[in-house]
Amino acid sequence: MSLESPESSIDYIREKLTNTVLMVTLAFAGVALAGSLSRVPEIGFLPVMWVHIVSTCVLLTFYLFRRRFSNNVTASLIASLFFIMGFAGIHTLGLSGNGIYLIMAASIFSSFMLSVRVAVAIAISGGLFLFYYMSLVWLGKFEFTVTQSAYGLSVSAWITALLTYGFIISIVLFLIQHFLHYLQSLLLDKQVTIDSQTSKIEHSEAIFQTVINHLPYGISWKDKQLRYLGANQAFIEDSKLQNIEQLKGKTDFDLANETRAQKIINIDRRILYGDETNIHYQEKEGQEKEGQEKGNQGKQGQQKSPYTNVQVKYKEVTHLALHSKNQDLIGVLIFYHDVTKSKNLELKAQRAREHAEQANQIKSQFLANMSHEIRTPINGVLGLLDLCMHTQLNEQQTEYLNRANFSAKLLMQIVNDVLDLSKIESGHFELEQHHFCFEDILLQVENLFTSQAQAKNIALNTKIVGRQNTLVLGDPTRVTQILMNLTSNAVKFTQTGRVDVLVKLVTNDVLAKVKISVNDTGVGIEDKSIKTLFNKFTQVDESITRKYGGTGLGLSIVKELVEAMGSTIHVKSELAKGTEFSFILELPIAQKPRVDIPILELKQDLANKRILLVEDNEINQQVAKNILEQNNLRVTVASNGQESLDVLAKQEFDLVLMDIQMPVMDGCSALKILRKNKKWIDLPVIALTANVFADEVAHYKKVGFTDHLGKPFSRDALLSTVQQYAVSNKDFIGV
Numbered sequence: 093m094s095l096e097s098p099e100s101s102i103d104y105i106r107e108k109l110t111n112t113v114l115m116v117t118l119a120f121a122g123v124a125l126a127g128s129l130s131r132v133p134e135i136g137f138l139p140v141m142w143v144h145i146v147s148t149c150v151l152l153t154f155y156l157f158r159r160r161f162s163n164n165v166t167a168s169l170i171a172s173l174f175f176i177m178g179f180a181g182i183h184t185l186g187l188s189g190n191g192i193y194l195i196m197a198a199s200i201f202s203s204f205m206l207s208v209r210v211a212v213a214i215a216i217s218g219g220l221f222l223f224y225y226m227s228l229v230w231l232g233k234f235e236f237t238v239t240q241s242a243y244g245l246s247v248s249a250w251i252t253a254l255l256t257y258g259f260i261i262s263i264v265l266f267l268i269q270h271f272l273h274y275l276q277s278l279l280l281d282k283q284v285t286i287d288s289q290t291s292k293i294e295h296s297e298a299i300f301q302t303v304i305n306h307l308p309y310g311i312s313w314k315d316k317q318l319r320y321l322g323a324n325q326a327f328i329e330d331s332k333l334q335n336i337e338q339l340k341g342k343t344d345f346d347l348a349n350e351t352r353a354q355k356i357i358n359i360d361r362r363i364l365y366g367d368e369t370n371i372h373y374q375e376k377e378g379q380e381k382e383g384q385e386k387g388n389q390g391k392q393g394q395q396k397s398p399y400t401n402v403q404v405k406y407k408e409v410t411h412l413a414l415h416s417k418n419q420d421l422i423g424v425l426i427f428y429h430d431v432t433k434s435k436n437l438e439l440k441a442q443r444a445r446e447h448a449e450q451a452n453q454i455k456s457q458f459l460a461n462m463s464h465e466i467r468t469p470i471n472g473v474l475g476l477l478d479l480c481m482h483t484q485l486n487e488q489q490t491e492y493l494n495r496a497n498f499s500a501k502l503l504m505q506i507v508n509d510v511l512d513l514s515k516i517e518s519g520h521f522e523l524e525q526h527h528f529c530f531e532d533i534l535l536q537v538e539n540l541f542t543s544q545a546q547a548k549n550i551a552l553n554t555k556i557v558g559r560q561n562t563l564v565l566g567d568p569t570r571v572t573q574i575l576m577n578l579t580s581n582a583v584k585f586t587q588t589g590r591v592d593v594l595v596k597l598v599t600n601d602v603l604a605k606v607k608i609s610v611n612d613t614g615v616g617i618e619d620k621s622i623k624t625l626f627n628k629f630t631q632v633d634e635s636i637t638r639k640y641g642g643t644g645l646g647l648s649i650v651k652e653l654v655e656a657m658g659s660t661i662h663v664k665s666e667l668a669k670g671t672e673f674s675f676i677l678e679l680p681i682a683q684k685p686r687v688d689i690p691i692l693e694l695k696q697d698l699a700n701k702r703i704l705l706v707e708d709n710e711i712n713q714q715v716a717k718n719i720l721e722q723n724n725l726r727v728t729v730a731s732n733g734q735e736s737l738d739v740l741a742k743q744e745f746d747l748v749l750m751d752i753q754m755p756v757m758d759g760c761s762a763l764k765i766l767r768k769n770k771k772w773i774d775l776p777v778i779a780l781t782a783n784v785f786a787d788e789v790a791h792y793k794k795v796g797f798t799d800h801l802g803k804p805f806s807r808d809a810l811l812s813t814v815q816q817y818a819v820s821n822k823d824f825i826g827v
Contacts, residue, residue: 139180147173167206175214182225311427312339313414318360319343321423359411360424369413374435375428377405406435466507467782468709471804473500475715478807482722504804523656527682528568529561530595530606536572537579537593545583550613551590552583558597563682564604570653571677575608577646578673582612589613589670604681609674617665625663626651698811699724701818702743706736706750706759707780712803716749716780719807725814731755733762740772747818749801752781752792760795767796776817780805 150173304311304324312323320339323331331347333339344353362368409428416422477497485493534554545552575593582591589612596607617625626647654661654675665671703720707713708731717727728743730736734757736750752759759779766772776799779792784802792800801813 147177164206171206171210171214175218182221309427309429311425313423313425314360315423316364316421318357318364318424356426360426363411363413363424364421371411373409374431375407375409377407405430405432407431465782467504467803468712470500470504470507471782472709472711472715474504474804474806475712475719479715479718523567523570525565526568527563527565528571529563530556530571530597531561533568533572533575534593534595537575540576541579541583541591545591548583548587550583550586550588552579552593553590554593554595556595556597558595559599562597562599562604564606564679565682566657566677566679570657571608574650574653575610577650578610581646582610582614582671585671586612586614599681602681604679606677606679607674608677609672611670611672613670616667616669616671617663618667619665622663622665626661698814698818700726701747701814702726702728702745703814703818704728704730704736704739704743704745704748706730706733706748706754706762708732708751708754712751716810719810720814723811723814725818733757733759736762737765740766745775747814748775748777749780750777750797752779752783760792763796778813778817 150169301324305326307324307326310324310327310330312327313321315321320342322336323339328334328336328339331339339347344356347353348356359371359373362371407428408431409426412425412427413421414423414425474497477493477500481490481493481497534556538552538554542552579591579593591613592609592611594609594611596609598605650673651661657677659675659677661673661675663671663673703725705713705716705720705727707716707729713729713731717729720727728739728745730739732754733750736748737757740748750759750762759781763777766775766777777797779789779797779800780803781792781800782803783789784800789800798817799813801809
């Protein structure tokens, strides 16, 4: 590729000069013709005037059809006409006319337009004509048409004119020759420079084109009118073109359908006329084809992925503002690359994740349903055991019932663990925010495990290091659950020695950094088993399950709870020497001091308070009814929501305990009808159910339940709820 332009050549210069001289000559020829014809009345019509007329006509014809003749032909014509008119002028006017100057012009013009040899030939011919007419005049053998002056007829005048003519012609031709040589050398130097720069540019272009052709991108660039200037091979092939020449100068409307072309042009215009310097987006081509038929085999018998879709292509596209070195906006650069493989992998992973989440939700829902179904009969078991323990028993019966009660509570703990796991996995788990002190939590740990530790002859120690009675903001229920699980394991796996529960607080005015650790001197854990310690439904050793029992859920729930609080649980252990579990919490400090709330004393008992118990399970009916009646409450039982509405229409009650899942009419439906009656708008109605998810509890309160009591419930929890809602505030002292 050469960058040489026509303006850089001698031929171009000669052509422009020839055309210019042609126009000037035509103008002067017209003026000369007009001048000659104007003297006809004085000197008559001379033959030389025919030369003027013919020359003017020829010049005019050449000017009109100049594009049909070559530069040499036009230049030769002009030189010939100059010579002819010069000869005619000398012949007619001698030295008094302009003939000598026309011959000089013909020679000089020829040196530029044709060659120096032609110019020398014309100059010599003109000199010979001058000498010839000088000789004729001197010998008295020729008379001019126009009368000459005495000076014009003298030999000295002709010799002077001839010498002047020769001197001027020689000097001018010499200068012109050297000027043309100089001009030629300049052009040659310029051409060498141009060729050198062209070679470098071609070399750079070749490297550039090779690089962009081997990039895994389709690349193209446009001018400010959004016409294509260039592209790499990938773009050419994607556009179904043969070469770059088929692309240059075209727009997107020439390459794509109107909708797609308009979309691309709108994006480019945002680059050209907006504030955006780059725009990035993903483009999808083709139609999706879901799945793969079962049994459809790929190459070498491999089963094709059900997520592979060869009919759809995905591209990552970027439009950039294209600037010059001076940061002038000159157009738009577009590049894209195929991301179909990565997109298909992403879609495959997304679908696999969706399937996994769906399967996990099904599992979690199953666990929740099973938990609900198990909690309902456990409520009956615990309730009946409680009722029995409040009857006249001998020592052996009391022992049996205590053991049965312990077993039922242990079963209830397992169900709670499963429920917590299902809450976490199904996304129903949420941390609460309440003010609490770690002293209260450690007191609960002591009360629960002291007797168990004493039975094994091991020491159980709890200690707080740091500022005492620090009131912090967090979820005390979950912190207690963590410590209960860790302490339970520590006591379970320790045969001799001690279990230490330690809380260290480092505080400032707004934050408490709390390190909680549970240490034991028990059996310890092998290093290789620690990595599986927190897996669900597993124990580090099968023999542990046989010897100590357990579901393997406690530590996995502890890990989930600790991480939900923004921390990480750490384990240090050595076989036969013991284990330490620890984690660090950062909790906001309450800005108000701790206030111990006085326990409210009942001014009167619950006698004669009327309770409507809505429950379809007969055992749970019996348990709740007996507990309430043992405390002098008047209880009426309904088996479903419709019965409860019928009973309420006939009697008045202080409180309603209503199950949720019942035949005929469920508890929520019955409550909605109940709340529409102004008579029952303020009646306390407690949701009595095994559904204990946080969002379920929130839903029950939203639809109008006064509060929620989860199954299985204890005697104290049931009576506390009744006292809170069946007894009005005026019945309490100190309120």
